[in-house]
Amino acid sequence: MIQKSRRPVFLDITRIHLPVTAVISITHRITGILFFLLIPVLIYMFDLSLSSQHGFDSVMSVTHHWVAKLTLVVVLWGFAHHFFAGIRYLLIDIDIAVGRESSRVTAWCVVAGGIIVLFGSAVLLL
Amino acid sequence: MSRRSYGLRAWILQRLSAVYMAVYILYFIFHVTVQPPQSYDDWRAWISGPVVSITTALFFVAVLIHAWVGIRDVVMDYIKPLAVRFSLLSLIGLMLLACGFWVVKILLQVYQ
Numbered sequence: 001m002i003q004k005s006r007r008p009v010f011l012d013i014t015r016i017h018l019p020v021t022a023v024i025s026i027t028h029r030i031t032g033i034l035f036f037l038l039i040p041v042l043i044y045m046f047d048l049s050l051s052s053q054h055g056f057d058s059v060m061s062v063t064h065h066w067v068a069k070l071t072l073v074v075v076l077w078g079f080a081h082h083f084f085a086g087i088r089y090l091l092i093d094i095d096i097a098v099g100r101e102s103s104r105v106t107a108w109c110v111v112a113g114g115i116i117v118l119f120g121s122a123v124l125l126l
Numbered sequence: 127m128s129r130r131s132y133g134l135r136a137w138i139l140q141r142l143s144a145v146y147m148a149v150y151i152l153y154f155i156f157h158v159t160v161q162p163p164q165s166y167d168d169w170r171a172w173i174s175g176p177v178v179s180i181t182t183a184l185f186f187v188a189v190l191i192h193a194w195v196g197i198r199d200v201v202m203d204y205i206k207p208l209a210v211r212f213s214l215l216s217l218i219g220l221m222l223l224a225c226g227f228w229v230v231k232i233l234l235q236v237y238q
Contacts, residue, residue: 032200033197039190039193039222043228090145
C-alpha cells in the first residue's frame with residue numbers, strides 16, 4: 001500500500017519568493033518563445049514593406065491604431081528585456097558579475113533598462 | 127566536434143548569433159533614427175545596397191540559428207516523451223527553414 005509522504009509540502013505560490021535573477025531567467029525564456037512565434041510576423045512585414053508603395057505605407061501606418069501601438073510598446077518592452085538579459089548572460093560568460101551580489105545588481109539593471117524602454121516607447125508612441 | 131564537446135557548437139552559435147544581431151539591430155535603429163526612409167523607393171534602395179543586403183541576409187540567418195538553439199533548449203527541457211519531442215522539433219525546424227527560404231525570396235525580389 002502506498003503511504004502518503006510525511007515530508008512537509010510548501011507550495012504556497014503567494015509565499016514562494018523568486019530572487020530577481022530567477023525572474024530575469026524565466027522572462028528571458030518567455031520573451032524568447034514569444035519572439036520565436038513573431039519571426040513569421042517580422043518576415044511578413046519585411047516582405048510587405050518591400051513589395052510595393054502600398055505595402056510600404058501599410059507597414060508604416062501599422063502604429064496608427066491604438067491597439068497596434070499598445071502591442072508594439074509591449075513587444076518593445078519584451079525585446080529590451082531579452083536584449084539586456086542576453087548582454088548580462090554574455091558578460092557572465094566572460095566572468096563579469098558572477099557573484100551573488102553583483103549578479104543581483106546586473107539583474108536589477110536589466111529590469112530598469114526594460115522599464116526605461118517601456119516608458120520611452122510609451123511616450124513616443126502613445 | 128568531438129563527442130565530449132557535444133552541445134558546445136550550439137552554445138557558441140547561440141552567442142555568436144546574439145552578438146551579430148545586437149550589432150545589426152543597433153545599426154538598424156541608428157539608421158532609421160538618423161535617416162528615416164522617406165519613401166518606398168528610399169527604403170528599397172537602402173536594403174538593396176551591397177553592404178546592407180548582405181548584412182541583412184546574415185541577420186536573418188542569425189535570427190533563425192538563434193531561434194533554433196533557443197527553442198530546442200526549451201522543447202528539450204519541458205517535452206519529455208521522445209515521439210512528441212521529435213515531432214515538435216521537426217515541425218519547428220521545417221517552419222524555420224521555410225522562413226529562411228521566404229527571406230531569400232524577398233531579398234532576391236528586391237533586385238528585380
